[in-house]
């Protein structure tokens with residue numbers, strides 16, 4: 456029965472990784488950039504949710520939506536200000552810029568509010584539900600439900616809407632997409648907006664679940680979500696979902712087996728194994744390097 | 747309809763088009779022939795807005811379109827079928843066609859036009875749900891053309907539609923080009939297969955290392971000794 460509880464914990468953690476990993480993978484898919492500032496957007500999302508809940512005294516769902524909207528805007532600003540001019544620059548220049556943006560966000564937050572952690576207000580009732588004789592916290596179930604809804608919504612946007620089709624077209628062949636009349640710049644911005652909104656949602660969920668947030672909280676989950684995206688096959692949306700959930704489960708299992716000090720190492724071991732055994736990831740297509 | 751006046755196009759410091767001028771009149775099929783690297787694709791990319799001319803002008807029905815972004819050019823009625831088809835490989839045939847109609851909002855008409863494309867290329871209808879990357883080269887060429895037609899262009903730019911295709915398929919594709927033209931779409935056709943191209947064109951231009959070196963009616967060029975020697979595989 457202990458195991459079922461661990462499974463639930465793993466899924467909750469994995470949902471957070473998956474939501475962050477989606478933004479990594481979508482941005483990589485469309486401009487081949489590993490946006491290392493993405494974990495910091497997740498952190499901003501957590502803080503936006505925190506201030507929304509504690510200052511304006513609003514509930515979980517309004518805070519979630521406010522955080523998603525503001526993170527979407529922040530993501531677009533980051534793209535327009537920092538990355539857009541680097542479209543034809545070398546990949547390493549863009550990567551270094553992303554690391555710069557990441558540090559800028561982290562230390563701007565520290566500059567304005569200090570580095571001290573914050574305790575997330577309790578917005579959700581601390582009840583639990585009995586399923587098959589196991590008590591599962593309602594927060595876990597809510598996290599899972601929100602994640603599933605967001606993922607279904609994302610699948611719908613990507614596969615059924617015009618902007619989603621444009622996003623896929625641009626990621627496959629930007630010039631051919633231009634010839635269809637697709638505005639590539641706007642499509643890239645939309646991708647950042649959607650990915651950042653998901654990171655914002657992950658931030659609020661993280662805050663509610665783990666109750667402690669701080670300005671550097673995005674670093675490790677960001678890195679792990681990136682690993683999850685690579686594990687799933689970078690550029691693949693289902694890959695990011697599966698990669699995130701798997702990583703959450705693996706980490707929880709490693710902890711539950713009594714190796715909690717090794718928890719963080721597990722992710723990196725997975726990364727190394729993937730890079731050796733199947734660099735394209737589980738859902739990855741054979742890497743077609745564009746020249 | 748389309749008038750190109752003395753355009754110069756560069757890739758970095760490579761001078762790819764040198765003072766190129768050319769004209770396409772409404773209703774015509776005009777072909778541009780030339781060897782590898784002559785600058786044919788560069789010219790089409792400049793017309794469709796993927797490249798910007800450094801000098802000179804591109805006039806489309808009195809509008810200056812040189813240097814405008816690609817989406818603005820699709821909007822005025824010019825569609826470009828790029829060299830190598832460039833279909834969206836993991837997307838289905840039908841999704842590719844829908845993307846061709848990206849700037850249109852008349853949903854019902856779009857549906858009808860997709861059906862029309864399937865009428866023109868029945869094999870695409872049979873493969874509508876299939877990822878376009880799994881189509882044969884000829885089918886991909888048909889899809890690329892169908893996709894461009896979905897924008898309802900007045901001027902269609904075709905870049906080497908015969909490339910890599912078996913003679914029978916090439917013949918079929920050229921039949922369709924003629925048909926599309928007869929239905930009122932003006933065509934600018936880039937080809938290395940000069941024989942085929944000249945057989946359906948009204949007029950033709952010959953480009954060599956970024957310069958137009960010859961032009962005339964298709965018949966004149968078919969009979970020109972210079973063209974015969976260089977492009978028609980004559981003795």
Ligand SMILES: Nc1ncnc2c1ncn2[C@@H]1O[C@H](COP(=O)(O)OP(=O)(O)OP(=O)(O)O)[C@@H](O)[C@H]1O
Nearest residue numbers: 757760762780781782783784785786787788789829
């Ligand atoms: N992206 C690019 N960067 C630099 N030079 C380029 C680029 N694309 C084309 N060129 C050069 O410009 C010239 C014209 O190329 P273009 O592709 O227009 O030729 P083409 O006539 O279409 O040839 P082909 O029949 O082989 O398709 C060539 O010398 C080519 O090397």
Ligand SMILES: [Mg+2]
Nearest residue numbers: 786787788829
């Ligand atoms: Mg070419």
